Amino acid sequence: MSNLPQKNDIPLPSDALPQGEEFQTLLAARNRVARRWRNLFFIASVIGFVALVLLFTNVINQTFGLVAVEYNVKPETLSSQPLDQLSEDELLTILADKVGRRLRIVFRDAELGRTADIQQTVKVLFGSKPYPPELGDVVYAQLTTQQVSQIMGLLYTKEQLLAIIEKDVLQPRYVESWPLFYSLQNRPAIEAEIAQKQPNATLQWRSWLNATFVGGDLTSDASTTGLRMALTGSLWIIVLTILISLPLGVGAAVYLEEYAPHTPLSNLIETNIRNLAGVPSIIYGMLGLAVFVRALGDTLGLTSGRVFGSTDTSGRSIISASLTMALLILPVVIINAQEAIRAVPSTLREASFGVGATKWQTVWRVVLPSATPGILTGLILSVSRAVGETAPLIVVGGLTFITVYPRNIFDKFTVIPIQVYSWTSEPTAQFKNVAAAAIIVLLVLLVSLNATAIVIRNRFARYLRGN
Amino acid sequence: MALEQPLGQSGITTAADRLTKGKRKDALHRHVRIREDLIRYSLFACGILSIFTTLAIVYVLASDGIQFFTRRGFLNTNQELSVGLSAEDTILRVNGTGSPLSVDMVILIGREEEALIVRQIDDLTFEVVRGYENTPVETHPEGTTIFYGKQATIGEFLTGTNWQPQIAEFGVLPLITSTLTTSVIALLIAGPIGLGAAIYLSEYAPSRLRTTLKPILELLAGIPTVVYGYFALTFMTPILQAIFNSPGLLNPNGDQRIGTYNMLSAGLVMGIMIIPTIASISEDSLSAVPSSLREASYGMGATKRETVFRVLLPAALSGIIAAFILGISRAVGETMIVLIAAGAGPRFTINPFEAAETMTGHIARISTGDLSFGSIDYNAIFAIGLTLFIMTFLLNIVSNIIRNRFREVYE
Numbered sequence: 001m002s003n004l005p006q007k008n009d010i011p012l013p014s015d016a017l018p019q020g021e022e023f024q025t026l027l028a029a030r031n032r033v034a035r036r037w038r039n040l041f042f043i044a045s046v047i048g049f050v051a052l053v054l055l056f057t058n059v060i061n062q063t064f065g066l067v068a069v070e071y072n073v074k075p076e077t078l079s080s081q082p083l084d085q086l087s088e089d090e091l092l093t094i095l096a097d098k099v100g101r102r103l104r105i106v107f108r109d110a111e112l113g114r115t116a117d118i119q120q121t122v123k124v125l126f127g128s129k130p131y132p133p134e135l136g137d138v139v140y141a142q143l144t145t146q147q148v149s150q151i152m153g154l155l156y157t158k159e160q161l162l163a164i165i166e167k168d169v170l171q172p173r174y175v176e177s178w179p180l181f182y183s184l185q186n187r188p189a190i191e192a193e194i195a196q197k198q199p200n201a202t203l204q205w206r207s208w209l210n211a212t213f214v215g216g217d218l219t220s221d222a223s224t225t226g227l228r229m230a231l232t233g234s235l236w237i238i239v240l241t242i243l244i245s246l247p248l249g250v251g252a253a254v255y256l257e258e259y260a261p262h263t264p265l266s267n268l269i270e271t272n273i274r275n276l277a278g279v280p281s282i283i284y285g286m287l288g289l290a291v292f293v294r295a296l297g298d299t300l301g302l303t304s305g306r307v308f309g310s311t312d313t314s315g316r317s318i319i320s321a322s323l324t325m326a327l328l329i330l331p332v333v334i335i336n337a338q339e340a341i342r343a344v345p346s347t348l349r350e351a352s353f354g355v356g357a358t359k360w361q362t363v364w365r366v367v368l369p370s371a372t373p374g375i376l377t378g379l380i381l382s383v384s385r386a387v388g389e390t391a392p393l394i395v396v397g398g399l400t401f402i403t404v405y406p407r408n409i410f411d412k413f414t415v416i417p418i419q420v421y422s423w424t425s426e427p428t429a430q431f432k433n434v435a436a437a438a439i440i441v442l443l444v445l446l447v448s449l450n451a452t453a454i455v456i457r458n459r460f461a462r463y464l465r466g467n
Numbered sequence: 468m469a470l471e472q473p474l475g476q477s478g479i480t481t482a483a484d485r486l487t488k489g490k491r492k493d494a495l496h497r498h499v500r501i502r503e504d505l506i507r508y509s510l511f512a513c514g515i516l517s518i519f520t521t522l523a524i525v526y527v528l529a530s531d532g533i534q535f536f537t538r539r540g541f542l543n544t545n546q547e548l549s550v551g552l553s554a555e556d557t558i559l560r561v562n563g564t565g566s567p568l569s570v571d572m573v574i575l576i577g578r579e580e581e582a583l584i585v586r587q588i589d590d591l592t593f594e595v596v597r598g599y600e601n602t603p604v605e606t607h608p609e610g611t612t613i614f615y616g617k618q619a620t621i622g623e624f625l626t627g628t629n630w631q632p633q634i635a636e637f638g639v640l641p642l643i644t645s646t647l648t649t650s651v652i653a654l655l656i657a658g659p660i661g662l663g664a665a666i667y668l669s670e671y672a673p674s675r676l677r678t679t680l681k682p683i684l685e686l687l688a689g690i691p692t693v694v695y696g697y698f699a700l701t702f703m704t705p706i707l708q709a710i711f712n713s714p715g716l717l718n719p720n721g722d723q724r725i726g727t728y729n730m731l732s733a734g735l736v737m738g739i740m741i742i743p744t745i746a747s748i749s750e751d752s753l754s755a756v757p758s759s760l761r762e763a764s765y766g767m768g769a770t771k772r773e774t775v776f777r778v779l780l781p782a783a784l785s786g787i788i789a790a791f792i793l794g795i796s797r798a799v800g801e802t803m804i805v806l807i808a809a810g811a812g813p814r815f816t817i818n819p820f821e822a823a824e825t826m827t828g829h830i831a832r833i834s835t836g837d838l839s840f841g842s843i844d845y846n847a848i849f850a851i852g853l854t855l856f857i858m859t860f861l862l863n864i865v866s867n868i869i870r871n872r873f874r875e876v877y878e
Contacts, residue, residue, distance in 0.1 A: 034770035038671055044663025045672070048684045048746075051739045055690065058702040251513030259510055266514075273517045278793070278863040279856070280800025282827050283524060285834075286852045290527040294840050327520055334517070360506045388691025391802035391827065395834040417693045417803075424697050424807055432701055439694050446689070 059443075062436035063208050066183035068194050068201040072171035073098060084162060088153060091161045096149045098169045103145050106168045107152055122151070130154045163212065167224070174223045174430050175201055209437035218402065218414070222430035225423075227438055229402060233318070233413040234387060234445065236406055240322035241329065241386055246379055248326070249333030250368070253375075256334070257341040258363055277331040285395030288324030293396055296320070305410025316397025319409040324396050328389065329382040336378020340371040373460035380453035384446050390417040416442045528856055531849035536624070538843045539616030540635030541575050544568065548576065549591070551609040559583070561613060563591045568615065573599060577611035624850065630813040630829075632847045639854060641813040645823035649734040649805055650798035652819055656738025657794055661745030662787060666775055668746070669753040688743035696807030699736035700727075704808065707732055711820070728810030728822035737804050741794045748793060748870075752786020753779055789870040796862035800855065802827035826855050 018026055075083055078094050086094075099106055108118060118125075122143070123136040131151050135143070143151075152161070166172065175198055178190055183205075194203055216226020252273075260266035297303040297315015303323070304315040344367050352362040368375075393399075398418045406413050416438055423435035545565025552559060561568065568574065572585045574595075581602045587594040598604040617635035627638020664684065668677055704727060711724045725731070756779055764774040780787070810822025811832055824832065830848045838845055 030770050030773070034772040037772040037775070038667075041663045041667035041671060044660045045667040045680050045684075045746075047660050048664065048687050048739075048742050049680070051742075052683060052687055052690075054702065055694065055698050058698055059694070062701060248513050248516060251510045252516065255510035255514035259507055260514065269514050269517060272521055274867070275860070275863060276517055276521060278796060278859065279524065280802070280827065280859055282800065282802045282830055283528070283852060283856050283859075286830070286849060287520075287524050287527055289834065290531055290849070291523060298840060330520070331517065358500065358503055360503050384689070388689075388693070390691070390693045391806070391831055394831050397834075399835050417691055420693050420697065421803065421807065424693075424700060435697060436701075439697060442691060442694070446691070450689075 059436045059439050061179045061181055062433050063440055064180045065206065065433070066178045066187070066190055067174045067204055067206045067430075068176040068198055069172045069204050070175050070198065070201045072173075073169050074202075075170055078165075078169070083165065084158075088156075088158050088161060091158065091165060092149045092153050095152075095161065095165055095169065096145050098165075101145060102168075103148050104141070104143060106164065107148050108140070110164055111155065126151070172223060174206070177206070177430050177433055207437075208433040209440050213434070213437055214441060218419075220401070222423075222426075222428055222434050225434060227416065227419065227441055229405060230414050230416045230419040230438070231441070232405055233398075234415040236318050236409070236413065237322050237325060237393075237415060238383055238387060238449075240318065240409065241325040242379065242383055244322060244326035245330050245333050245382075249330055249379070250337050250375060252330075252334045253337035253341055254363055254368070257338055258359070258367065273331045273334050277335065281328055281389055282391040282395060284324055284328040285392030287327065288320060288392060288396045292320035292323050303410070305408070308410070310408070310410040314397070314412065316400070316412060317410045318406055318413045321393055321396050321398060321413060321415075322409075324392055325386045325389065328392060329386050332382040332385070333379055336382065337371070337375045340374025340378060341367060343374060344370045373457045376460070377453045377457045380449055380456070384449040384453075387415075387446060387449065388417055388442065390415075390421055393418055394421070416445070524856065528849055528853040531846055532853035533850075535632075535843070535846035535850035536619050536621060538632075538846055539573055539618050540632050540637065540843065541614035541616050542635050544574075544613045544615050546613045548607060548609050548611045548613065552576065552607040554597075554604050554606050557594055557597060559585075559593045559595045561591050561593070566615075568593060568613070573616035575614040575616070576605075576607040577613075579605050579607065581605045582616070628815040632843050638815075639826075639851060641815040642824065642826045642829055642851060643854070644815060644817050645730060645805075645809065645813070646799055646825040646827070648817045648819055648823070649730050649737060649809060649825060650795050652731060652734025653737035653741055653798040654791065654795055656735055657741040657745050658791055660738075661742045661790070661794070662749050664742065664746040665749035665753055666779075669750045670771065670775060670779070684743045684746055687739070690740075692740065692801060692803040693807070695736050695740050696733075696803040696805075699732045699804055699808035703732040703736050704729065707735075725820050726810075726822060728808060729820055730805075730809050730823055731819035733805045733807075733809040734819060736808065737798050737801055740801065740804065741797050744797055745790045745794045748790035749783070749787050752783040752790070752870075755786065756782045785869045785872055789866040792862050792866040792869070796859045796866065799862070800827060800859050802831050806831045826851050830855075 017023075078098070079086060079090070083091070095106075096103055104118075118140040121137050121139055122131055125140055131154060132147075135147055135151070138147070156164070176194075178186075183190065191203060194201055212224075213226055214231070215228050216224065218227075218229045219225045252269075256266060256270060260269070292303050293315035297317065297320055301307045303317055303320045304310065305317065305319075348366050348370060349362055352366045357365070393415055397412075398414050399422060400412055400414065402412050402414055404411070420435050420438045420442065423431040423438065426432075543565070544567075546561045546563065546568065548560065549562045550560045568585050568588070570585060570588060574583050574585060575581070576583065581597070581604055582599040584596040584599045585593050586596060619632065619635075619637040623637045624639050626640065627636065628640050629636035629638050630641050664680075668680060672680065704725070707729070708725050712722070714720065760778050760782060761774055764778045769777065805825045805828040809825060809828060811828075812822070812824055813829060814821060814823035816823055830851055833844050833848050838848075
């Protein structure tokens with residue numbers, strides 16, 4: 001700035017503007033202020049990044065860490081060696097030893113589920129699975145502990161046996177847990193605290209995110225609960241929401257871009273779609289509650305499956321939730337699909353009309369194939385928004401403790417974000433760790449959906465170019 | 468059809484002629500194609516669905532919400548049945564110690580489902596109509612307490628400062644004040660930060676940094692709100708507690724000022740959540756300012772800061788205001804963060820250190836339990852939902868109007 005011409009042709013009253021030394025001082029001050037604001041603006045734009053880092057760190061911090069475990073039977077009393085160094089046979093002996101006659105029940109729960117009819121023969125119950133042939137005609141309820149242990153030896157790997165021993169013999173209870181960073185820094189303090197407060201407990205590292213958590217059933221205990229039901233529910237709702245919103249959204253977009261005359265009505269539809277995108281999601285939940293749950297479900301029996309012979313007559317079903325979610329993401333799906341269709345060059349359309357194709361033939365054979373990558377990408381991105389939505393599903397009735405896997409679209413459901421909420425609001429501290437583990441699963445699901453969107457876009461783009 | 472004339476007159480047989488020979492004279496008029504028409508109509512149906520969705524939202528909120536104003540909450544009269552009431556009895560006898568019953572009063576006996584209406588007064592003996600509004604007739608033993616019904620009115624709904632419809636407190640203000648408190652905190656955070664980020668991205672950032680920072684902001688917008696809620700409860704609240712609860716400059720006596728649930732934590736995290744909204748719309752409006760304005764300002768010897776504050780911000784003001792309004796609307800409609808971190812139970816306060824339930828939080832919490840259709844709570848959440856819908860709808864419309872106006876100026 002200092003090399004700007006100080007004199008120019010326009011005559012200026014020289015006493016009105018600062019000159020020379022004074023000008024330089026003022027300019028330096030102005031530049032200082034400018035730099036300061038530049039730094040402030042920079043900080044503002046980095047705060048988002050900092051928040052993101054803190055958010056992820058917090059989740060990681062809560063997912064891993066030290067836990068104080070109290071065992072029903074201490075692992076060191078079972079064997080002089082660490083359990084995972086024992087052979088399968090030794091594990092089976094320990095199991096038979098400690099569980100005794102209850103082994104039949106333990107095995108039934110682990111293998112056949114609570115519903116199995118134990119008055120049936122081994123042959124019927126195990127069908128395709130390996131079992132000692134001489135036991136085939138014995139009724140399950142009459143098997144001896146020895147025989148059960150024999151079948152378990154044939155069916156289970158060492159890891160599975162270890163899991164059963166942990167669940168039914170050791171029965172660990174996590175009496176206290178510490179976040180990762182605190183555990184790393186203050187281990188001696190934690191040890192001292194344990195020794196004083198819980199002399200029976202032992203200190204262990206634990207990852208709350210593990211295979212038994214992701215694949216396990218929902219229980220009311222933080223140390224055994226699992227995410228599989230919520231995962232199943234989320235997947236059901238993703239698939240149904242896509243099936244409902246894809247045709248409706250693309251249909252609306254095609255109408256608005258290719259067919260709609262420039263009338264007040266189509267303007268109204270356009271404006272309305274943009275306004276709908278701004279309606280709070282919980283309002284959609286209330287719409288779902290009043291229309292899909294109450295009117296179509298409770299009153300008419302459609303979404304509760306009553307008219308189709310389903311016995312569970314509550315309208316708080318997967319289909320109600322999916323319909324609600326479809327309506328919620330529809331505006332965004334339409335807007336994205338419109339953009340994708342608009343991006344198709346009009347020369348393609350004109351060429352199609354030129355060879356005598358009708359409007360629909362042009363749309364179906366020319367416009368939609370070219371717009372597909374854009375439409376699918378937009379759809380998946382809006383679905384991934386729906387996957388994280390919690391409030392509308394709470395209102396529609398997803399916050400119930402369910403014990404049965406959803407088998408059809410009329411069943412009750414729960415989804416991952418609802419479990420995150422319900423675990424977060426539990427008073428027991430360990431549920432916060434469980435919630436953090438569930439958040440990681442949710443984020444992984446979202447990232448993979450987004451990755452799918454990117455892959456689809458690239459694939460189709462290459463495919464279309466290839467043609 | 469102008470085209471038809473020359474085609475018909477010339478001796479050359481065109482393709483169109485061959486196709487239509489002997490069928491219809493006006494060959495180039497539109498064919499009736501049933502399939503095409505059906506498709507057209509079903510596509511139109513898809514398009515019109517959005518209108519139906521809006522109508523359904525308005526209808527559902529209005530009909531179930533307005534029904535709220537026909538419903539009663541019940542208050543204790545401190546009167547008891549002096550003689551038990553069998554299912555056939557129409558004569559009610561009370562002990563007469565509490566607030567008196569009057570004609571046409573709707574009463575409950577001992578919180579049972581049956582509503583009764585009082586008809587005729589004879590001191591402590593009344594004639595009652597049983598099973599009012601199709602409620603099931605029940606028997607009531609001697610000594611049961613009697614409750615009297617008080618109807619919700621729009622006036623009380625909008626001005627009352629207590630919300631507990633079950634016991635006839637119908638004021639929605641506690642829910643509104645907490646909604647506004649959290650939203651204002653969120654805007655105080657997201658406004659300056661979002662705008663600052665927008666200015667940096669559009670005016671200062673070198674293009675490589677820009678391509679890194681923008682996706683990060685968008686990532687922030689893609690995080691599920693329940694995760695933000697978790698963040699508020701397990702990260703923000705402990706930090707706020709450490710700052711404000713421990714003895715120090717801010718708190719000489721070390722009072723317990725912030726509990727586990729408070730509006731401040733929810734508001735702050737909600738602010739982080741709406742940074743991307745404000746940043747992206749503000750950035751759009753900043754980049755829509757013609758570069759001639761920038762160049763003119765630099766030509767005058769203005770520094771970058773002076774250009775930003777004196778030229779760009781005034782020029783992009785409408786877009787920035789629109790972004791702020793949209794940000795508020797997002798904050799008002801946000802549910803999970805306030806449900807998790809702001810606390811349960813309506814409280815008439817604007818003190819951000821206190822716990823108080825917002826409109827969205829209340830709706831979600833009430834519908835969490837086994838909410839029975841047609842109960843007063845069911846109607847109450849729709850009345851709140853209607854209020855919420857009107858608020859956000861107005862905010863969105865105002866934001867759109869302002870944004871469109873600024874577009875007209877520069878495009």
